[in-house]
Amino acid sequence: QKEVEQNSGPLSVPEGAIASLNCTYSDRVSQSFFWYRQYSGKSPELIMSIYSNGDKEDGRFTAQLNKASQYVSLLIRDSQPSDSATYLCAVNGNTGFQKLVFGTGTRLLVSP
Amino acid sequence: SQTIHQWPATLVQPVGSPLSLECTVEGTSNPNLYWYRQAAGRGLQLLFYSVGIGQISSEVPQNLSASRPQDRQFILSSKKLLLSDSGFYLCAWDRGGYGYTFGSGTRLTVV
Numbered sequence A: 001q002k003e004v005e006q007n008s009g010p011l012s013v014p015e016g017a018i019a020s021l022n023c024t025y026s027d028r029v030s031q032s033f034f035w036y037r038q039y040s041g042k043s044p045e046l047i048m049s050i051y052s053n054g055d056k057e058d059g060r061f062t063a064q065l066n067k068a069s070q071y072v073s074l075l076i077r078d079s080q081p082s083d084s085a086t087y088l089c090a091v092n093g094n095t096g097f098q099k100l101v102f103g104t105g106t107r108l109l110v111s112p
Numbered sequence B: 001s002q003t004i005h006q007w008p009a010t011l012v013q014p015v016g017s018p019l020s021l022e023c024t025v026e027g028t029s030n031p032n033l034y035w036y037r038q039a040a041g042r043g044l045q046l047l048f049y050s051v052g053i054g055q056i057s058s059e060v061p062q063n064l065s066a067s068r069p070q071d072r073q074f075i076l077s078s079k080k081l082l083l084s085d086s087g088f089y090l091c092a093w094d095r096g097g098y099g100y101t102f103g104s105g106t107r108l109t110v111v
Helices: none
Strands: A011-014 A019-025 A033-038 A045-050 A054-058 A061-066 A071-076 A085-092 A100-102 A106-111 B003-007 B010-013 B019-026 B033-038 B044-052 B055-058 B065-070 B073-078 B087-094 B100-102 B106-110
Touching (some): A011 A019, A019 A085, A019 A106, A045 A054, B003 B087, B019 B106, B033 B073, B044 B065, B044 B073, B073 B087
Parallel strands (some): A011 A106
Antiparallel strands (some): A019 A071, B003 B019, B033 B044, B033 B087, B044 B055, B065 B073, B087 B100
């Protein structure tokens, strides 16, 4: 059973701090990794994708991937109250087409 | 540009009633489409996926069914709803290796 594990949180950080969200996955052959943001009552929104080891930066967001450790993380710099949401990690199951496996999400709370 | 539409946004249905949720995609052809359910406080559960017209794969046995009558149309149905069918139903379009785009979702409450 392919699994994606995330700490459910909540992760509480003050405004302006760095929020670090972590995710581990069980399928060693996974190739594509995604972070989604889901506000309460809304559908998930893709915010970052990463496909190779290392860091990928996009504005205040940095995704980090370590395939040897089967670990992917999302850093949010200068956290804002508007970043308060649930962050879902998703990993492709490498079944020949893109069927993603989602973690249960980490709830982030950014306090003013 | 590609867009995905899902309706209705909210639905309250009595136990035993039928269900039909519709999802359509614009701006692309032959997309891979998915139905997910998210129960309150839970993760995303994949219900069905389709790689083409008439092709449906079911991930979990349940009270629901899916159909794909047209290339860009994906329908989730039930003949008789159960209380346990309540949840947030999401349709997603596969962007070919670049992740999914989700529809706005349908919040279903079975009473």
